[in-house]
Amino acid sequence: MPPLTRKPTMRDVSRLAGVSTMTVSRVLADPETVSRETRSRVLAAVEQLGYVPDRVAGSLSSRRTNVVAAILPTLTNVNFADTAHALTEVLRPADYQLLIGYTMYRLDEEERLLRAMLPRRPDAVVVASSVHTKTASQMLLRAGVPVVEIWDNPGQPIDHAVGFSNYEVGRAAAHHLISLGHRRIGALGPGRDGEARDFRGEDRMKGFAAALREAGLSDEWVLHFGDVPVAFDHGRQSFAAMLERAPDVEALFAVSDISAWGALMECQRRGIRVPDDLSLLGFGDFDFGRQCVPMLSTMGIDARAIGTAAGELLMRLLHDDSGAAAAPERIDVGFRLIERETTAPSRKRRKNGRKSS
Amino acid sequence: MPPLTRKPTMRDVSRLAGVSTMTVSRVLADPETVSRETRSRVLAAVEQLGYVPDRVAGSLSSRRTNVVAAILPTLTNVNFADTAHALTEVLRPADYQLLIGYTMYRLDEEERLLRAMLPRRPDAVVVASSVHTKTASQMLLRAGVPVVEIWDNPGQPIDHAVGFSNYEVGRAAAHHLISLGHRRIGALGPGRDGEARDFRGEDRMKGFAAALREAGLSDEWVLHFGDVPVAFDHGRQSFAAMLERAPDVEALFAVSDISAWGALMECQRRGIRVPDDLSLLGFGDFDFGRQCVPMLSTMGIDARAIGTAAGELLMRLLHDDSGAAAAPERIDVGFRLIERETTAPSRKRRKNGRKSS
DNA sequence: CTGAAAGCGCTTACAG
């Protein structure tokens, strides 16, 4: 047999081993179903030719790609990267690969991505959003594979959901700052003017504002500032804007730790003491918030848990091969207030001693 | 025609439009080659059926998947995420999708990933490493598609390379600290004991140590500490270890800004003034280093430029369809010293006034 | 335990 110049196929392997392609296919997919002797002959041929199976052809035949499409706002945000990591780890043993796309928080980009990804026939779709264009929703609905919306608690889920209520996070944040005795309370929220929108962040702001109003406080300092996605600079600049509007603000909730830390740095530059002069509460429990001085108080989310739960849900769904037909599941991973060093009782509360609980 | 329960195929569209599948294929791939009338009839059928083309089948026929495999150490590191973002943006107009994998800085994981990805027949492979297992090197060599090693300056490139010399970064870092008059100079390097290894970081340390020796200084405080990948905590802990070994150290180069910032926080906790008591120089020019107080001096790398250059190289390679046969290119994006607020002349230098340049 | 036949849903390479 002359050496091959083209890439060897299963046919080449089968000829060299003196078996049918079916037997080669079995050795690779399900070795136990082939006799030991035949198996070793096939494996030797595979080795000798340097055969690499073609899963594109395999996928077309079997109608399974072993690919999961993951649509995230951005990978630059460690929390989403952590979710992707955790998801990868759960899917890996079953030999699933992640096809990742970024929307940069844009609905039109999400739709574009879906249009690019769905033709590649992923076995499932994980999407970090519960707000979609009409077309995107339809595409997901008709995809014929399980869809998992993550990082939120959608009112009208497409299919499955793994996340938490951003609205409730905002409410809990407000309750905490109120319980510390603060009255002049504000928030550094995401801008709402551009093409890019952080709807989850907006939900947190809504919950926060609602809780302020319920407590009889003003929500006029719930600011929406700058472009999405927020970078460290958002904290700095939105905080400067806040100070012009409300120089005597006592406590601040930021749309994310990224923003909260930026504000903290701005406080250091301006000589504003945190938490003595100002309480600062972030969101997301980012790594740097545990290390900075003072350590950042935050509304903690377990980003890895979201990836793990979504992955395990998919494993169940894909292996039961009831597939997309399974009853929609909804998993809430919750959140928790993490009090560290940037939140403290109000001045008044401190001066008078602790009157109320 | 009865409504379809299965997913519509190109055949269904062609029948509804009264044309051959070839015409449907042309309308989708190359609309100009079809008459306007036929085209609109086909598009109407596509619309009516909600037809989504199957690119798995398409890829098998055309022998092109329009997928680029990207192997990165971790996405949790913003610099690699930025590279991935930039790469995506260049490839998007040509309708390429990224298949991303993480090695967690492990050679065996890289090999495993290659084994999982190559059967999916990516049109190119981008890998953020120039150190591979023997098997992995062979797999890349025989893949038959362009391979781009990024974030380094490999001695023996597999194929193409886009990056910079980590060794020279280390040397330049040392030269800078020496030129500031420091003599007791150390480094916070990555551990070398575990399965996970940061070979690029180790190269920076090697260059750094070499430059110290060339200047007649001791390299005994070039520490290798902890597990890879380094987190913020690495800076804190390795700095504590450094202080036990060399309490009077004057200047420190860290394997990354992540580590440098951790050390900076530890300095704040211990009341060590930066840069008055200690100069601190990072690597990577991360976002937070531009925002923290004091702002971090660093050896800056343009992570996005690496992704962009790799993407543009691939576009040339894939469209010339000389493909893997093209002459290997090697692109150096360079690096630059970014002096901010954590590096300053040595005490002695400051006391005596500036003697030498 | 093994194999021959058919087919997955497209595109290539002609041909007219």
Next chain:
DNA sequence: CTGAAAGCGCTTACAG
């Protein structure tokens, strides 16, 4: 500008 035929490289679904 359009189409019939062949085939990409596997797996499914039988059959023995």
